[in-house]
Amino acid sequence: xxxxxxxxxxxxxxxxxxxxxxxxxxxxxxxxxxxxxxxxxxxxxxxxxxxxxxxxxxxxxxxxxxxxxxxxxxxxxxxxxxxxxxxxxxxxxxxxxxxxxxxxxxxxxxxxxxxxxxxxxxxxxxxxxxxxxxxxxxxxxxxxxxxxxxxxxxxxxxxxxxxxxxxxxxxxxxxxxxxxxxxxxxxxxxxxxxxxxxxxxxxxxxxxxxxxxxxxxxxxxxxxxxxxxxxxxxxxxx
Numbered sequence: 001x002x003x004x005x006x007x008x009x010x011x012x013x014x015x016x017x018x019x020x021x022x023x024x025x026x027x028x029x030x031x032x033x034x035x036x037x038x039x040x041x042x043x044x045x046x047x048x049x050x051x052x053x054x055x056x057x058x059x060x061x062x063x064x065x066x067x068x069x070x071x072x073x074x075x076x077x078x079x080x081x082x083x084x085x086x087x088x089x090x091x092x093x094x095x096x097x098x099x100x101x102x103x104x105x106x107x108x109x110x111x112x113x114x115x116x117x118x119x120x121x122x123x124x125x126x127x128x129x130x131x132x133x134x135x136x137x138x139x140x141x142x143x144x145x146x147x148x149x150x151x152x153x154x155x156x157x158x159x160x161x162x163x164x165x166x167x168x169x170x171x172x173x174x175x176x177x178x179x180x181x182x183x184x185x186x187x188x189x190x191x192x193x194x195x196x197x198x199x200x201x202x203x204x205x206x207x208x209x210x211x212x213x214x215x216x217x218x219x220x221x222x223x224x225x226x227x228x229x230x231x232x233x234x235x236x237x238x
Contacts, residue, residue, distance in 0.1 A: 003040065006050035006116050009235040011226065014058040019065070019090060019101065022058050022109070029054050029111045030178045037113065037174050051176075053112040055229065057222055060101040062087035064195060067169050070097035074196040085194065094179035096150070096169035098195045104186030104207065106222055110229070114175040117233055121172055125150060128181050131228035132166045135183075138224055141165075141211055152183075154206060163206035183225065184208065186215050 014022060033051050040048050064075055064087060075089065075098055082089055087102075101107055114124060129145060132152045136143045143165060144156040152166035166183040184207035192205040209215045230237055 004050040009053040019063040051113040056109040067096035094169040106183040
């Protein structure tokens with residue numbers, strides 16, 4: 001099958017939105033894209049329809065999500081504790097363990113057909129990390145990767161006090177992606193004390209505002225992240 005390549009991406013900023021509502025929206029776009037790929041495979045080469053790509057940015061109310069490979073014991077709150085923290089909890093279909101989303105955190109959900117770009121999930125994850133690393137560099141924060149771990153880290157070289165500032169967890173089927181990354185900008189990291197973040201007990205979590213000593217303009221940071229994703233993937237914004 002000769003797929004019609006489409007590098008255009010539709011950017012959608014949902015603002016502040018409930019996690020479950022956003023998850024349902026993701027599933028809708030994901031299912032539509034996968035269905036189109038199946039249809040293209042069944043049709044002849046003259047009847048191919050290009051698949052769409054979407055980049056969703058959102059901020060969630062307090063919520064904990066547990067990936068397929070995670071352990072429920074990594075959530076340190078019971079139902080009453082969740083109510084006291086005004087937080088919800090969901091078991092979801094991405095990879096990875098448990099994480100937290102909340103105010104002051106940029107969550108990005110790229111729903112893209114990697115057949116339009118490259119069919120390499122590891123490269124996909126590394127480029128998402130790189131977009132955050134480049135954004136942090138614009139604010140004078142040196143960040144990078146720690147071998148064997150996903151996400152973006154501070155003090156990633158000497159690792160005397162390694163701190164995760166961006167977590168990743170994705171799902172991919174027929175090279176279509178969903179879920180994505182969570183980047184702490186002005187996040188209340190106290191909420192991470194209620195979990196074993198990503199199943200890693202011996203490393204800390206941080207946020208841009210803690211590293212710089214002041215709150216950030218979240219709109220400005222979001223624009224920089226978007227800019228780097230578009231450039232790194234060779235996308236055309238629509």
